[in-house]
Amino acid sequence: MTEEINIETLISQGYVEDDRTAASFQKRFRPALFLSVPFAFGMILAYAEVVPILAGITVTCLSLILIGITVIRGYVRPVISLRSGAQMVKYLNANPSPHISEEFVYVCPKSKTFFRRIKSEWGST
Numbered sequence: 001m002t003e004e005i006n007i008e009t010l011i012s013q014g015y016v017e018d019d020r021t022a023a024s025f026q027k028r029f030r031p032a033l034f035l036s037v038p039f040a041f042g043m044i045l046a047y048a049e050v051v052p053i054l055a056g057i058t059v060t061c062l063s064l065i066l067i068g069i070t071v072i073r074g075y076v077r078p079v080i081s082l083r084s085g086a087q088m089v090k091y092l093n094a095n096p097s098p099h100i101s102e103e104f105v106y107v108c109p110k111s112k113t114f115f116r117r118i119k120s121e122w123g124s125t
Contacts, residue, residue, distance in 0.1 A: 005091035022115035084111035
C-alpha cells in the first residue's frame with residue numbers, strides 16, 4: 001500500500017512543484033501513442049478485408065501487446081528528479097481536489113521538489 005502525504009505540508013516545508021520532471025515522466029508514455037497507429041491500421045485492414053483477416057488481426061494484436069508493454073514499463077521504471085538526479089518517492093495525495101478520486105505525488109527530498117499525477121477522477125471510467 002502506498003503511503004499518504006499532504007501537498008500543503010510539503011509546500012509549508014519549502015517544497016516546490018517540478019514541472020520539468022513531470023513533463024519528462026509524461027514523455028515515457030509517448031511510444032504508446034505512436035503504437036496506436038499500427039493498431040488502428042491493422043483493424044481497418046482486417047475490417048475492410050484488404051488483407052487476409054489473420055494478417056490484420058496479427059498486426060492489431062502485436063501493437064496492442066507493445067502498447068501494454070510500453071505502459072507497464074512506464075509505470076514500473078523509477079522516476080528520477082531532473083534537478084538532483086535522485087530517485088523520487090511515490091505517495092498517495094491525502095487531500096486531492098474534489099473532482100479527483102486518487103492522485104499520486106512523486107517527491108524528491110534531496111531537491112525539495114514534487115509533482116502530481118492523477119490516477120483517477122470522479123465520473124471517469
